[in-house]
Amino acid sequence: MDIHAIVEQASASGVYLYVEGDKLKYKAQQGGLPDTLRAQLKAHKTEVIAYLKSGDDRSTQGAIPAVTARGDNAPAPLSYAQRRLWLVDQVIGASALYNMPLAWRLRGRVDSAALLKSLNILTMRHGSMRTRFDRVGDEPVQYIDAAPAPPVFEVIDTTAQVEAQCRAERNHAFNLAGEGLCRIRVLRDREDSDRHGSDSLVLLVTMHHCVSDAWSLGIFIRELFACYSELCRTQAPPELAPLAFQYTDYASWQRQYLGPDIWREDLAYWKHQLRDLPAQLSLACDRPRSETPSYRGATISAVIDPSLTAQLQRLSQNSQASLYMTLLAAFSLLLSRHAGQDDICVGSPIANRDQPGTEALIGFFVNTLVLRTRFDDDCDVPTLLARTRETVLEAFDHQQLPFEALVDELSPTRTMNITPLFQAMFVMQNIPIEEEALPGVELTPMPVAPGEGMARFDLTLTVQQGLRGLDIDLEYSCDLFEADWAEGLLAHYQQLLAAMVATPERRLSQLAMLSDVERYRQIVLWNDSGEAALENPARHQEPTIVA
Structure with a gap:
């Protein structure tokens, strides 16, 4: 009997097989384990266990080689994640939807020459900042330019014009058919300089998501500040730890060594976990869903004060959960109450930098997990947190499967106006950007997406630990929702969090949301x-x- 066929049959039947110790175990839908499959598993138990363990052996005992530099700058294939965004670009055309903007104001005694030199050092260090896409036949490829495009330096008369330039830069789309995927501009704000009696520069860095992610932005800022400080102190370039390889090397490695054989167990898990998904999140929209979305979005913000933050941390600890799990559980409950659904799927990104050397690279490593929560038995808060903890930990254990491969395998109905598998995203930013003291310079991060911007999903809730507690941003689709609805939703989220810590013993339906x-x-x-x-x-x- 073909053991691979048995495992595939189990997966197709919604049965997730796994090994615990030396025992073969399974999880199945309410229908249980089909009799014919049970008989096959019983007859070939030893072989099935060995087969499942072989997948673990490949990933943990060195069968997959480490990522290494290729030694040349030949065109490289796109990673799985890059290819998905490239396909999106082919469908919707050039768009700022996947721009990743960063803006900082530098005020004081700013050494412009040291700043520009630091930017050039980082651009030469990280090939992602010099990457272009091209085609070889029908296939997209990527390659690294030998020399970086120099930063654009401009003198702007008024602060209002600087802010307008920031908005324009944020909304300026990249052309994935040959244009460099990183832009750098330095604006000298003459009005702000005169007002404060010192230099006032605004640094604008915009990278396409194909070559960057949130972790990458943290790397960029830390290394930029380190370079600038060292150049001002010694006039010599800093000694940054050398990079073992570039992102193009990682993409080539991923395409060569990661595939269905490696993902076999992960794919079986996700097929079981996401079987019979609801068609979509049915929130009451202010406008009908257009067949051709504009992706216009807006963001509103709130702060969870330190007192409630501390209570949420204690609730999490008492439930052996993380703060991330508690905030995710509350968001899923919020969506369940608003949508009138007891089966909620939320997307959540993970860093996906488990290969040695990736933690220091600028590049698009992030993967997306689909986290499913059911509210069909009206449990209490500790039970919800325990279930969320189990869901999250199991998802982390099966995170190697790229989201793009999961979508291809599940083949959900694809439409332009509904994102596959989930329509709401939960993000907890736990990538600290250390406060750097630059010599003679006051640093202020500038909001890059105030008011109207772009929205990739119906809703995206982002939480980040701040000095005042938890900073919350709710991005919403302007095609679907009005601002007052989004403001009410964010207020309900805060109310739910307060109710969860005040009366955790209550049933979920009894928690106050208004x-x-x-x-x-x-x-x-x-x-x-x-x-x-x-x-x-x-x-x-x-x-x-x-x-």
Whole structure:
């Protein structure tokens, strides 16, 4: 009997096989293990265990060689993640949807020559910042330019013009058919310089997501500040640790050594985990979903104060969960309540830098996990956190499968206006960008996506630890939602978090999501009619809430 065929049959039947110690175990849907499959597994148990273990052996005992430099600058294939974004670009055309902008204001005694030299050092160090795409036949390839494009340096008269330039740069699309995928501009703000009596420069760096991710932006800032500080101190270039290889080497390695044989167990897990997914997240939209989305988006922000943050951390610890798991569970519950669905899928990115040497590279390594939560039994908060913990840890254990390969394998119905597998994203940024003290320079990160921007998903909730507690950004699709709806959703999220720490023993359906004012409006005002209401107008006045 072909053992591979048995494992594939199990996967197709929604059965996830795995080995624990020397025992063969499985997880299955409510229908359980089919009798014929059970008999096959029983008859060939030893061979199946050996087969499943062989997948682990390949990844953990060195059968997959380490990533190494190729030794030349020949065109390299696109990584799986890059190819997905390239295909998106082929469908929707040039777009700023996957721009990754970064903006910092430098005010004080700024050494412009040292800054420009530092930028050139980093551009030569990281091939991703000099990468272009091309075609060989029908296949896209990437290669690294020998020399970087010099940063554009401009003097701008007014701060308003600088801000307009920031917006224009953020929204300027890359041409993936030959253009370099990194742009650098340095703007001298003459008005701000005169106002403060010192130099005032704005550094704008925009990379396409095909060559960068959030981790990469942290690398860029840390190394830029280190270069600048050393050049100002000694006039000599800094000694940065050498890179073992470039991203093009990683992409070639991934295409050569990672494939179905390596992903076999991961694919079986995800097929089981994502079987019978709901067609989409059915939120009540302010506008009908267009067949051709514009991807216009906007972002609103809020802060979870240090007191509630500390309570959330204690709740997480008491449930043996991480803060990430607790915040994810609350977001899934929020979506369940708003959509009226008890089966919620949320996407969440992971760094995916498990290969030695990748942690120091600028490049597109991030992978996306699909995290599914069911709310069909109205459990309490500790039970929800325990289930979320199990879901997240299992997903992390099976993160090697690229999201792109998962979508291809599951083949969900594809349309332009609905992203496959999930429509809401949860992001927790835990990549610290250390506060650097540059000689004589005050550094201020500038918001690069205020107000209207781009939205890749219906909703994206991003949480980051800040000095004031937890900083929350909610990005929403302007094609679907109005600003007041998004503001209400974000307020409900904060209310749910407060309810989870205040009354964790309650059933999820009993956790308060509305503020006192909203509850009064919905229960009293909107349900009150008739003469009694007219006779007592005071009943229609919203109460004063004492903080």
